[in-house]
Amino acid sequence: MIHMRHDTGNKEKGTTLKEQVMLAIREHRVEPRPRAYFVLYTLAAALLAFVLAACLLYVASLALFISREQGLLVVPAFGWRGVTVLMYSLPWLVIALFLVLGILFGSVIRRFAQLHRRPFLVSFVAVALLALIGGFLLSKTPTHRRIERHVRDGSLPHIFGIGYREPFRTKHAPDAYVGTIITTTPDGFLTRLEEGDRLVYVVIERRTMLPDGSEFSVGERVMTIGDVVATDTLRAVGVRVMDSDW
Amino acid sequence: MSGETDEIIASAVQAGDSERFAELIERYQGKLLRYARKFILDPDDAEDIVQDVFVKAYQNINSFDAARRFSPWIYRIAHNEFVNEIKRRYARRIVPVLDFDAMFPHLLAPDTADSVAVERDLRIALDAHLAELDPKYREPLILYYLEEMSYAEISDIMQIPVSTVGVRLARARALLQKAAADDPALQS
Numbered sequence: 372m373i374h375m376r377h378d379t380g381n382k383e384k385g386t387t388l389k390e391q392v393m394l395a396i397r398e399h400r401v402e403p404r405p406r407a408y409f410v411l412y413t414l415a416a417a418l419l420a421f422v423l424a425a426c427l428l429y430v431a432s433l434a435l436f437i438s439r440e441q442g443l444l445v446v447p448a449f450g451w452r453g454v455t456v457l458m459y460s461l462p463w464l465v466i467a468l469f470l471v472l473g474i475l476f477g478s479v480i481r482r483f484a485q486l487h488r489r490p491f492l493v494s495f496v497a498v499a500l501l502a503l504i505g506g507f508l509l510s511k512t513p514t515h516r517r518i519e520r521h522v523r524d525g526s527l528p529h530i531f532g533i534g535y536r537e538p539f540r541t542k543h544a545p546d547a548y549v550g551t552i553i554t555t556t557p558d559g560f561l562t563r564l565e566e567g568d569r570l571v572y573v574v575i576e577r578r579t580m581l582p583d584g585s586e587f588s589v590g591e592r593v594m595t596i597g598d599v600v601a602t603d604t605l606r607a608v609g610v611r612v613m614d615s616d617w
Numbered sequence: 618m619s620g621e622t623d624e625i626i627a628s629a630v631q632a633g634d635s636e637r638f639a640e641l642i643e644r645y646q647g648k649l650l651r652y653a654r655k656f657i658l659d660p661d662d663a664e665d666i667v668q669d670v671f672v673k674a675y676q677n678i679n680s681f682d683a684a685r686r687f688s689p690w691i692y693r694i695a696h697n698e699f700v701n702e703i704k705r706r707y708a709r710r711i712v713p714v715l716d717f718d719a720m721f722p723h724l725l726a727p728d729t730a731d732s733v734a735v736e737r738d739l740r741i742a743l744d745a746h747l748a749e750l751d752p753k754y755r756e757p758l759i760l761y762y763l764e765e766m767s768y769a770e771i772s773d774i775m776q777i778p779v780s781t782v783g784v785r786l787a788r789a790r791a792l793l794q795k796a797a798a799d800d801p802a803l804q805s
């Protein structure tokens with residue numbers, strides 16, 4: 372019997388529902404929870420939403436930072452080959468974390484402001500867009516670069532730098548190379564690759580896609596997508612300067 | 618019974634006048650009993666379950682925001698209690714964890730009254746075949762046709778998007794009409 376769960380007393384013959392509930396109230400067998408309980412509950416939910424929002428913003432900015440650092444946001448300019456590199460090299464773990472946090476945050480805030488009236492996908496897309504805009508702005512600040520420097524110096528506890536290392540920071544696709552130009556040549560340039568710290572000669576041909584122009588300077592950090600044609604020689608399909616804007 | 622609004626009475630209960638809770642019980646017990654009987658489909662236990670609803674409402678009265686309407690608030694408590702009861706009895710969820718109806722946007726059918734003839738036919742079918750419907754379709758029908766609530770109110774009570782209320786009502790109507798068409802008693 373349900374009424375026994377709340378101990379409103381035995382259901383005597385003839386007593387109405389109202390009488391039973393009121394009797395339980397008068398005898399203080401049922402008490403209202405204090406207002407502070409609900410205030411604390413709301414504060415806890417708001418705090419959880421705030422923490423999730425902060426995490427979401429940070430993870431969005433980290434995904435954008437990693438993508439930009441690895442030159443991923445410029446590779447679609449190289450056509451289908453660039454899209455393949457993008458798909459291979461995107462920081463998928465960070466993106467997965469972003470989606471999980473977005474779903475959690477969306478679920479928490481649906482309790483507020485009557486967001487349940489909208490389909491979940493609509494609130495999730497709105498949350499994701501806002502987080503991406505905020506993350507974009509945050510990724511433009513020196514925050515991530517500083518943290519990454521500390522990670523490389525080893526001055527940050529390992530756990531805090533986890534997002535800046537593999538597997539969160541994925542490797543480049545096999546045919547994408549990032550390096551710094553050591554010297555220029557009549558038909559290309561010599562670059563020191565970041566992965567493996569080796570020297571590679573990049574040959575630029577007429578068909579090579581050069582969205583930033585064909586003039587390269589010593590010291591520039593560039594991404595090259597190309598095919599290995601000989602030992603330490605690449606025939607470039609496309610080259611982009613990585614310090615350029617998006 | 619006083620002419621005061623539910624919200625004023627609830628505020629008085631919040632302020633410590635617990636006796637006035639009896640007025641709220643008087644106002645809502647008939648409606649909630651009808652809702653329980655139609656939704657849970659067990660007339661015998663409906664009174665016990667509704668009693669639990671009032672106990673929960675009293676325990677949580679301080680969470681009620683008197684600037685809002687009392688009716689959707691107590692119906693929300695009733696909905697939770699009834700859904701838990703159905704889960705307990707049939708050991709299954711009413712809607713799956715991934716409820717695609719509530720996840721994706723749908724075109725919203727307007728919240729308008731049916732024609733008198735359609736409404737009459739639906740009410741006849743409702744009485745005869747409501748029990749055959751899945752609870753997730755049964756509940757919006759009860760709230761819309763018997764409790765005469767708007768889509769927005771049903772959305773607040775069931776915590777589902779307004780467009781999902783429209784989708785479930787449309788499907789529920791179609792199911793009812795099909796059941797009525799197959800029912801020789803209703804045909805005659």
